[in-house]
Amino acid sequence: MPTSNSNRVGLIISNTDSIRVFLSGAATNTNLSDELRHKSSDLLSQSDVPYEPLRALWFASDPSTRPELNRLFSDTRFVFSSPKPREKSEELKARLKKLEEIAERKAYQELVKDITPNRDVAEPFSSYKDQLGFGLHVIVTMFTGYLVGYAAFRALFNHSPAMNAAGGILGLVGAMFVETFLFIIRSSNADADKTTSRKKPKFASSTIKKNQ
Known part of the structure; x- marks a missing residue:
């Protein structure tokens, strides 16, 4: 599933119910640092979460209370960022514009070839x-x-x-x-x-x- 947010780096996954339950518990877990609890609160409200901070939260949590990884990441899907559109150079733009004008001119000549005078009539003694x-x-x-x-x-x-x-x-x-x-x-x-x-x-x- 592509997303337009190109500022994110690394692996991005969708936020599922099992991940939200884990993040909700981590946000109130006093055994975690304030930074990790704040990070859990921030990730809880997002529809897509990066894998790296989620992995850090899982490793920092108590093994007896944290869910298994396969259950935590069940029903998740990868979220891919849309690449930034490639900008055309000025030289390429000028060339494309010239080719477009040539194509339009040829199309116009083909359209009016039956109603325009023939310019190929040779003049006597023209050379x-x-x-x-x-x-x-x-x-x-x-x-x-x-x-x-x-x-x-x-x-x-x-x-x-x-x-x-x-x-x-x-x-x-x-x-x-x-x-x-x-x-x-x-x-x-x-x-x-x-x-x-x-x-x-x-x-x-x-x-x-x-x-x-």
């Missing part, structure tokens, strides 16, 4: 690698257009240098138009993906409200 690749692609396309136009005009106009150069420039301009057209298509597709990802949460939110 240096994409920009460099696009620039090289434009240069190669324009150079290819120039060569195609130059070769075509050279075959048509009988190796005229001026017309060959004009054909190359025309092919270069055509390649620029093609690349611009492809860039517009890619940008439109990216904007369409963004619009779809933004409209989808609203639909999900309205569906949730209807279900509620």
Whole structure:
């Protein structure tokens, strides 16, 4: 049986009728010292008594009048003191608070994942690698257009240098138009993906409200 009194040390036992009878007799026993008689009176009013002073009283009592130990401690039970709660360090408190905040944030994100916009939509040319690749692609396309136009005009106009150069420039301009057209298509597709990802949460939110 646990008790909240943590000031007691040593073995604690419950105060039974046989112990109370013994303590009552010891409190009025003139053969005992005043200290032991006062101790007996104090223990008599308690619901739990420590074993050490009770044992001292038993040994100091007259063997002819004191009860046997097995009869004295019959029906008794041990009383255990509750340990003092362990205090958490400030570092542990801060760590637990941080973990609690992370858990709450994850739980919130899991709760609203169907009604929040998707932030993973990639922006076109958002990285240096994409920009460099696009620039090289434009240069190669324009150079290819120039060569195609130059070769075509050279075959048509009988190796005229001026017309060959004009054909190359025309092919270069055509390649620029093609690349611009492809860039517009890619940008439109990216904007369409963004619009779809933004409209989808609203639909999900309205569906949730209807279900509620």
